[in-house]
Amino acid sequence: MSFRLGLTGSIGMGKSTTAAMFRELGVPVWDADDTVHRLYAPGGAAVGPVAAILPEAVRDGAVDRDALRAAMKTDPDLLRRLEAVVHPLVAADRAQFCRDHAAAPLxxxxxxxxxxxxxxxxxxxxxxxxxxxxTQRARVMARPGMTEALFAQILARQVPDSEKRARGDHVIETKTLEQTRASVAGLVQSLTTGGHGDA
Incomplete structure (x- = not known):
């Protein structure tokens, strides 16, 4: 059974870049956001269940995320109902990924x-x-369509960075690519050779 390392971080902290570095080292990476995109795409397993809750959010056989977001503004209970159908599908996809890569050490x-x-x-x-x-603010504000209000809204929904760092088993600073890459390589080495201490 593989060692399962959960990768997380607040918006703009360099999570996608860090995930790519694990992939470069041959570590299988499961991506929650990519999974949701696949589930919402034409033929995806979430299209039918979402259509049953909100038919107008399905267009051309796919879930329209903009329509979902717009509907959530007027229906505060919609997110809970959507999560009730989408989360089990995401969990099943993650479990299948772990089975598919059971031979990988990490x-x-x-x-x-x-x-x-x-x-x-x-x-x-x-x-x-x-x-x-x-650095976080500069990265986020450089994204297309980002506003101060939207940034504040996203942060309000996320566990604060300080709390995440306190709760995490490993912490990697993503200030520079070189530093991040070295930290990722060191952690992979540590976790795949049996030493599960802090990197």
């Missing part, structure tokens, strides 16, 4: 809202990626 489960959804119960250890607030 797998990474990239879960942005790991602590927010209690996902730490399903992993052997948690890696939190972090950087200073100035």
């Amino acid at each position: 797998v990474v489960l990239d879960i942005p809202l790991l602590y927010e959804t209690g996902g730490e119960a399903g992993v052997d250890a948690v890696l939190v990626v972090t950087t200073d607030p100035e």
Whole structure:
């Protein structure tokens, strides 16, 4: 059975970049966001259940995420009902991924809202990626369509970075690519040679 490392971090902390570095080292990486995109795509397993809850959110055989977001603004209970159908599908996909890669010494489960959804119960250890607030803000504000209000709204839904770092088993600073890459390599080495201490 593989060692399951949960990867998480607040928006703009460098999680996608860090996940890519694990992939470069040959570590299988499961991505929660990619999984939701697949489930919402034409033919995806979530399209039917979402259509049953909100028919107008399905267009051309796929779930329209903009329509979902718009509907959530007027129906505060919608998110809970959607999560009730989508979360089990995501969990099943993650379990299948772990079975498919059972021979790998290490797998990474990239879960942005790991602590927010209690996902730490399903992993052997948690890696939190972090950087200073100035770098985080600069990265996020450079994204297309990002506004200060939206950034504040996203942060309000996430467990604070300080709490994530306190709860994580491993913490990697993502200030520079070189530093991040070296930290990732060191952690992979540690976790695949039986030493599960802090990197």
